[in-house]
Structure formats: structure tokens, C-alpha cells
Amino acid sequence: MEIEHVRSRFIKHFDGKTGNIYASPGRINIIGEHTDYNGGFVFPGAIDKGIMCEIRPNGTNKVMAYSIDLKDRVEFDINDEKGPKASWARYIYGIIQEMKKLGVDVKGFNTAFAGDVPLGAGLSSSAALESCFAFALNDLFGDNKVSKWDMVLAGQATEHNYCGVNCGIMDQFASVFGQEGKLMRLDCRSHEFEYFPFDPKGYKLVLVDSVVKHELASSAYNDRRKSCENVVAALKNKYPDKTIETLRDADWDMLESVKADVSEEDMKRAVYVLGEKDRVLAVCEALNAGDYETVGQKMYETHKGLSKDYEVSCEELDYLNDIAKENGVTGSRIMGGGFGGCTINLVKDELHDKFIEDVKAKYEAKYGKTPKIYDVVISEGSRKIC
Ligand code: ADP
Ligand code: MG
Numbered sequence: 001m002e003i004e005h006v007r008s009r010f011i012k013h014f015d016g017k018t019g020n021i022y023a024s025p026g027r028i029n030i031i032g033e034h035t036d037y038n039g040g041f042v043f044p045g046a047i048d049k050g051i052m053c054e055i056r057p058n059g060t061n062k063v064m065a066y067s068i069d070l071k072d073r074v075e076f077d078i079n080d081e082k083g084p085k086a087s088w089a090r091y092i093y094g095i096i097q098e099m100k101k102l103g104v105d106v107k108g109f110n111t112a113f114a115g116d117v118p119l120g121a122g123l124s125s126s127a128a129l130e131s132c133f134a135f136a137l138n139d140l141f142g143d144n145k146v147s148k149w150d151m152v153l154a155g156q157a158t159e160h161n162y163c164g165v166n167c168g169i170m171d172q173f174a175s176v177f178g179q180e181g182k183l184m185r186l187d188c189r190s191h192e193f194e195y196f197p198f199d200p201k202g203y204k205l206v207l208v209d210s211v212v213k214h215e216l217a218s219s220a221y222n223d224r225r226k227s228c229e230n231v232v233a234a235l236k237n238k239y240p241d242k243t244i245e246t247l248r249d250a251d252w253d254m255l256e257s258v259k260a261d262v263s264e265e266d267m268k269r270a271v272y273v274l275g276e277k278d279r280v281l282a283v284c285e286a287l288n289a290g291d292y293e294t295v296g297q298k299m300y301e302t303h304k305g306l307s308k309d310y311e312v313s314c315e316e317l318d319y320l321n322d323i324a325k326e327n328g329v330t331g332s333r334i335m336g337g338g339f340g341g342c343t344i345n346l347v348k349d350e351l352h353d354k355f356i357e358d359v360k361a362k363y364e365a366k367y368g369k370t371p372k373i374y375d376v377v378i379s380e381g382s383r384k385i386c
Helices: 003-013 087-101 125-141 148-162 170-177 217-238 252-257 264-288 292-309 315-326 349-367
Strands: 020-029 044-057 062-067 072-077 109-115 182-187 193-197 203-213 331-334 340-348 372-376
Touching: 003 020, 003 044, 003 062, 003 109, 020 125, 020 170, 044 125, 044 170, 044 372, 062 087, 072 087, 087 125, 087 148, 109 125, 125 148, 125 170, 148 170, 170 182, 182 264, 193 264, 203 315, 203 349, 217 252, 217 264, 252 264, 264 292, 292 315, 292 331, 292 340, 315 331, 315 340, 315 349, 340 349, 349 372
Parallel strands: 062 109
Antiparallel strands: 020 044, 044 109, 044 182, 062 072, 182 193, 203 340, 203 372, 331 340
């Protein structure tokens, strides 16, 4: 994203003066799917696509915001009880309220912003937007006193309290804490995290957006959570002396021992969750060793688990996975909750162009839709540009 793109609009749509510029990225998740509510690990990284905003205090209590991409302008008072109606402006309104709760004395400002994270594709454009403004408000009005973690939580609270999205912590975490060439293993229970090198020379990361979203997603999500809880209940029963809060606390022997106490379906779900825990740990080792072939293999295993055991895939995503395999792609899997959205693919440089051509042609021929393709590079988190 070019600074000039944002600056020229900021100047044009306001009083001609310039302000400060901030940027925050979207994210990918290499492995660790449906693990957050099971107390497990996720493994995100920030990408080279994000939101950039220019912002300048205006000496009033009003926010005048211009969305460059939507060509929409919204004004609201920062102390207004209800806030704006436009959904994009609610993210800004929400983060203002949450930063105020953290002691930042937010005043009115003019802002224009733009982004190159595709909206609603599972790369978390909303977290990029929240983190960008959290970072900007902290710098302009808060002497940078709010910690990175508190900004992450403020972004999450914005989704919960003002945008009606009951999300976890991964997206905002990745956007704020991301580093170039590093993925982060985040423990969803303790919030501890560790950076791992991700410098796949000779490979590219490619997202293939199936451009489908199946209605099933939210009810299936609740069903999967319930299945996991059922197995935890059976484990608690069997092991009254052990502390078992989530499937994180179970090992394979324990799971095997409650086989007769849970339904076959619930068992399959738990098998996926325990398998994913092992795969995340295997990926840590592989990343430290620079072994991207193993990383890729684990991605395929995750896809299989999500498709066959957790059953959150769909025909289109399985087809994209098959095409990846046929093309000799190193790793490929569903990214995100499933039932649509993107696959994430680790592709050797020399296979990249042919894979993209092939996936477009085959997917189009079968479903009459063109998948969207995004190459991404693991990049820096939220920052001040100037
Ligand atoms: P995602 O998976 O991309 O986070 P969401 O539905 O959570 O999808 O967030 C998308 C919403 O975030 C958009 O509907 C819009 O309100 C806001 N948004 C994200 N990026 C932009 C942008 N570049 N310009 C305006 N609004 C944006
Ligand atoms: Mg979002």
C-alpha cells in the first residue's frame, strides 16, 4: 500500500493539512485450526497486506472519517452513546471507546484510510482496521502508554461490544505482534507466545479463496464445540483427580479410555483436536529446522482431519486441496473455520504460476466461479509509518 494513495485523499477530503500515518496488517494461520476453544495453540503470522490510515487531531470532539475504498464519509461525536451506523465506522467508534476505557484521552480527529486485505476472505481485515486505529490513538492521545496486549484486547472487545462478532484473540494478536519473517505460536489458554522463523526460500505462500460461504458454518461451529465439551465431560468423569478443562488436557491414552462413554461422532472430533495439537508441535520443530516439506505435510494432514474427522470442509475446499496435491504443492489446507473461505498453500516457486493457472481453470470449469488468488509474505505488525 502506497503512502501517497492515502495522503492524497486525506489532503483532498479534509483541510489540506497532513497528519500521522499508521499501518496494521491482516494475518494468515499456518496451522492450529479449531484449537482456540479447546485451549490449544494457533500459529499465525502478519502479512504484507493491511490497513493504512492518516489521522490528525481536529481540536473538537468529532471524528470525521473517510473510507477511501468505500468512498464513504461518516461523522460522529466520540462521546455519542450509540455511535455511527455504517459498519466500517463502528470499528473506529468501538476502538475509541475501548481505548478510552484504558485511560487514553481520545479527542476528535480527521482520518482517511484504505486497505488491501480482501474483506471477509478470512485474512482479518477487521482486526487490521482495529489495530491500526488502536495504535494511532495510543500514539496521538495516549503517550503510547497502552501495552500491545491491551491493544489486542481492545480490538477484540470492539468486535464483541460494537460489531456483534464474538471472535477469539488470534487476529488482533497477529496484527499487533507480527514480525517480518516470523510466525507466532500463541497459547490460547495462557496467552504466552513464541516467535518461530519463517523464511521459506524457494517457496511462496498462496491463498486461494473459494469464494463460497456455506450457511452451515455457525450451527456447525456450535455443534463442534458441544462435541468437544461432551468428551471433556466424559474425561472429567473418568479422571476425577485430574484437572481437565479442555481437550488440551487430554492425551491419546485418556481419550482411548473414554471411547465407550462418548458417541462415535464426538470421538472423531476429539481425534482431530488431539491430532492438531501434535501437528502444531511438529510444525514448531520443522520451522526451527527450516524443513518446509514437513510443514507442508502437516498442512495436508490438518486438511484431512478437518475434512474427515472434524467435518468442517465442503466440496469446493476439498477440490481445491485435490488440485494442490495434483500440482505437487508442498502443503495445502483449509484456513479458518471451514465451509468456505480460503485454502492456504505452500508452493515451490517453480510450480507457482502453473498451479494458479490450473486451479483457476479447473475450479471455474467445475463451479462456474473464479477463485481469488492472493500471494502473501510474512511481514511486520502494527506500526507508525510517519
Ligand atoms: P474479515 O475476515 O476480513 O475480518 P469481517 O467481516 O470481520 O471480515 O470484517 C470486514 C469488515 O471490516 C468490512 O465489512 C468493513 O466494515 C471493515 N473493513 C475492513 N477493511 C476495510 C476497508 N479497507 N475499508 C473499509 N472498511 C473495511
Ligand atoms: Mg474479521
